[in-house]
Amino acid sequence: MSPRRVTLADVAKAAGVSRPTASLVLSGRGRELRISQDVEQRVLRAAEELQYRPNIVSVGLRTGTTRTIGFVSDTVATSRLAGDMIKGALEAARDRGFMLFIGETEGDDKLELLLLQAMHDRQVDGLILASMFTRTIKLPKALTAAPAVLLNALPEQPAPLPAILPDEVEAGRRAARVLLEAGHRDGIYLIGVGPGLRDVPSESLAAVERLVGIREALGEAGVEVAGARTCPDWQPEYGLAATRDLLLTARPRALICFNDRIAMGAYQALDDFGLKVPADVSVVSFDDHPIASWVRPQLTTVALPHYELGRKAVDVLFTEIDRDRSDRDRVGEVHRVPMPLRSRESVAPPSAVERPAG
Amino acid sequence: MSPRRVTLADVAKAAGVSRPTASLVLSGRGRELRISQDVEQRVLRAAEELQYRPNIVSVGLRTGTTRTIGFVSDTVATSRLAGDMIKGALEAARDRGFMLFIGETEGDDKLELLLLQAMHDRQVDGLILASMFTRTIKLPKALTAAPAVLLNALPEQPAPLPAILPDEVEAGRRAARVLLEAGHRDGIYLIGVGPGLRDVPSESLAAVERLVGIREALGEAGVEVAGARTCPDWQPEYGLAATRDLLLTARPRALICFNDRIAMGAYQALDDFGLKVPADVSVVSFDDHPIASWVRPQLTTVALPHYELGRKAVDVLFTEIDRDRSDRDRVGEVHRVPMPLRSRESVAPPSAVERPAG
């Protein structure tokens, strides 16, 4: 059907030289190997006219490099956020002429193994192991084959793998400072995790680190968290239940919700109790889920920089590939990507009404 | 670093036979070519013990097939829906031992060309050209190289390419029937497109087809659309504005919103006017965006079957690959994937209150 691909041999023939000569010219090593100007021009012109592009499969076989990297995540479909991460990785890879294999493990070790093998069989030049929510993962054994980086994850066991993570501690500080700068000092409650560092699902790195940042920023200002409600899962319905429970006994002036879905539920609970955001209660949250700019009032939130995380992962992976087996001794660095604040409408100075009842 | 890959030569040596013999056994052609049971067993055992897996890059060079397909979309990050489409494609591909290259064109023809070339250079076995919102696209010229299917898109010019699309007309019927079955006959308004088929953004296939289905189902029941408001873009703020505008002059009993984001805005407008969903006004919508099950009352909506679309695209692509250049004469069929109704809380029988004012 399609006209056969143009090969190097075609170019060589058109230029009246041998295949290796054409190869040398096109790989830019013509000068160094004393190919004449005349031949060089003929080869270049022939390649141009025939629209020659090297067959990467062949190059892959010969040189071992396929200009391809594998992106292995536990899930691609959970949220739009995953898409942004992939988009960032995709664009960073494209900038260097690389393509991405996408694969998802669904948290299944067997699938993960098969996937890594499938990528290894295709001679990927590097691997990105991504988690869609920040956490520690145990490293698959099949990982010695190619350079790799962790994205949104940390290795359970110390390992010489670079990791790329959102700067959750700073995000926690930012969330707290938004409230402090608005003038809040009392009645600040947390929705999602308990007030102490013990009341946090330990598998969720983000929860721990956000809490650390929050407590740090508040502590510097001499402010105490008034209380907290945990959520078994960070979904709207639990945010609703937790906030409702809180409102039965307390009158918060500000809520720090541990993600936007929880904040959705909190909005509903506040509405049920006749409380206005932000006039009665300020709300600040994390993630910058698309919904955060859809709800009214629009939610002030500290954004997960998924796009940048994806880009960064590819960038770090490339440095890893480049210094290929030279000094592979250094332990995996952790790269933190800033989480930007999205200031919207859900935070206001505390109103001058009566202090909380309980 | 990593121990060198096990090659066919290793297996052959371990089994004490030549490379071709090992190849024949492992490709299952041993019987037909009269390889002895003894040798066959030795080869199989050696391959097993050495954990031999063929290098797909090499196979790709020799046979031209890389067990890889390219998924080219205009955008991967727009919505969670894109992720589901990719997930469906990914799983269907995995079932056959295929991997997916992902690429996005951002609607840019140059990027699209580069992407298709990059995939062609890597000898993909087939291509999926996906659009993240249903529409017609002009086909890139670089498309003759490999079998291809269109996903969520139709070719502008007739072309022998299969297309996979959601069954929007039937979806329109379903949305209308939900209201009819709840007993609605009057005061049914559309938000998103005008009442007539002319008042539709023509580039949006979905809009046209949904409207056709709605009018058909209502027509069969002898029911007329009471009115409509268009939205310049299908975003919450326009849904809000359009619905607000409608409520200034009319008292609808039911709204058919052309997608969930519009419905979000409609919810807010109804709330502003003190109208309860579904007691005062029923709302039905399209897409089944995640938000549809977060809002209260949960939104009844006709779901875009993204996951199934992705799977179907891969399935159709495989039939296309299989019948490779045999009978490539037939024109591209259009495959419609059903859009399932998600019955939730936003539809109720019309209350027995006064009829709409105007």
Next chain:
DNA sequence: CTTCGTTGCTAAATCGGGTTAGCGCCCGCT
């Protein structure tokens, strides 16, 4: 008129596997 050194290119091997043609060997038949 040799010999050596450049210059400018090509022959040949390589990557890892698939495919075709054909080589020995053993058997049976005459």
Next chain:
DNA sequence: AGCGGGCGCTAACCCGATTTAGCAACGAAG
């Protein structure tokens, strides 16, 4: 003994590139 015919396997070439080693041609030096 000689011949023909399966049987069981392997030599050799191919895919499309890269890379190393080395060949011809020419000029300069001895």
